[in-house]
Amino acid sequence: MADLPTLAEVAAAAGVSPATASRVLTGSVRVTTSTRRQVHDAMSRLGYVRRRAPRGSGGRRTDQIxxxxxxxxxxxxxxxxxxxxxxxxxxxxxxxxxxxxxxxxxxxxxxxxxxxxxxxxxxxxxxxxxxxxxxxxxxxxxxxxxxxxxxxxxxxxxxxxxxxMDNRDGGRQAAEHLLLSNRRAIATIAGPPTLPAARDRLEGFRQTLRDAGIFDMPVAYGDFSHASGAHAMQWLLQRAPHLDAVFAASDVMAAGAMQTLRRSGRKVPDDVAVVGFDDAPIARHTSPTLTTVRQPVxxxxxxxxxxxxxxxxxxxxxxxxxxxxxxxxxxxxx
Structure with a gap:
């Protein structure tokens, strides 16, 4: 059986020092993205796997954490x-x-x-x-x-x-529900674009609207907090004052959006329909209660x-x- 590659061999293959390779492995912020990529590419090529030192004395451990x-x-x-x-x-x-x-x-x-x-x-x-x-x-x-x-x-x-979760399909379901309710001036409060779940919810929702011929949907971004939902809704009302529906990528943001709509004199759902995502406990305690996409957390x-x-x-x-x-x-x- 061939010997497993060492960290020094990984460093040599990546063209960096062993100290730099070690910093990459421990997540140091002092390493550039390009160097990090070189080291991980070398790890993949060589089949490097870090061996963890066992805790405690010898024998099979049962004290898992x-x-x-x-x-x-x-x-x-x-x-x-x-x-x-x-x-x-x-x-x-x-x-x-x-x-x-x-x-x-x-x-x-x-x-x-x-x-x-x-x-x-x-x-x-x-x-x-x-x-x-x-x-x-x-x-x-x-x-x-x-x-x-x-x-x-x-x-x-x-x-x-x-x-x-099937976040993309959840976005699709929300969009189809609003379209079947004859809403056409639809906006979205999306989650952070760097988070895969938030991106999938937005893409599933947006693609379903595009399939229905709606291409100019306004999008505001929040961080899943109540305050970000309220601020995003305010921005959307300035951008699209005649909107008749909004899909928020979390129930907490949807609750914030409903607060802004109420303060602006818009009735939910008569003037603006609101759909959230999560089916968190808050969805049953908003006024009116919140239509949402349930994810099995x-x-x-x-x-x-x-x-x-x-x-x-x-x-x-x-x-x-x-x-x-x-x-x-x-x-x-x-």
Missing amino acids: IAAVVCEQTPRLFSEPFYARLLAGCEEVLAAHGVPMVVMTATPATSAIAAPPLVAGAVDGVLLVSARARHPLAVTLAASGIPVRCAGRPPDGVELPYVD EELASLAAKLLLVSVAEEGASEGNPVLPTELVVRESS
């Missing part, structure tokens, strides 16, 4: 109901298997301090949540060899196993945790990338 890493700033973790639902679903499965879960956040700016313990053996597997384009931690984890499962599709160009969380445990037990087995269906839930706002 899973890290749930949310690629957001900490305040968002506690203010966005999606994360509470997702993490609770994951923890329920892991606890049933006797595996504790630690939760941490990692923005691009903090990836350099988040990556080393994850790839050096402090945990046995990583559940990666809300990784956006060019997130250095996602790139580092993809090359590390540690079992990883993404909750949601990973950014383009990053090869990691995942469980996802707890089911996704449970499946992602189970598949991650399989990967940990079988040293990297991936078990495919399931995509769960979304479902339109019609209430009073449309």
Whole structure:
């Protein structure tokens, strides 16, 4: 059996120093994007897999730990109901298997301090949540060899196993519902364009309108917060004062949009129909209650945790990338 390639050999193949290759592997922000790409290309060509040092004494370990890493700033973790639902679903499965879960956040700016313990053996597997384009931690984890499962599709160009919602089809369902309700002056409050789920929701919605002959849909972007939904709705009303429907990429943003519509004297749904996305608890408590696209958050969380445990037990087995269906839930706002 051939010897596994060393980090020094990876560095030589990439044309960089071993120290630079090591910094790439630990997610250091001091490495340029082009150098990072050279090193990861060399890792792929040589089949390099980082070997984690076992914790504790010899023998097969039973003290497994899973890290749930949310690629957001900490305040968002506690203010966005999606994360509470997702993490609770994951923890329920892991606890049933006797595996504790630690939760941490990692923005691009903090990836350099988040990556080393994850790839050096402090945990046995990583559940990666809300990784956006060019997130250095996602790139580092993809090359590390540690079992990883993404909750949601990973950014383009990053090869990691995942469980996802059919966000594109959810956008399609929202658009078809508004079209069947004879709405034609339709706008959208989209989520962050660097987040694959937000991009898929927008594309599914926009393509369905294009298929129906509507090509000039105004789009405002928010960050899934209530305030961003309210501000985006204000901008849309200035841009398209005669709009008669809006699709928001989250229920929290939809609630913010409805607040702005109410303050501007627009009645929902008589003047403007509103559709959200999530079927979060807030959807049943808005006035009027919110039509939305239900995503099975707890089911996704449970499946992602189970598949991650399989990967940990079988040293990297991936078990495919399931995509769960979304479902339109019609209430009073449309």
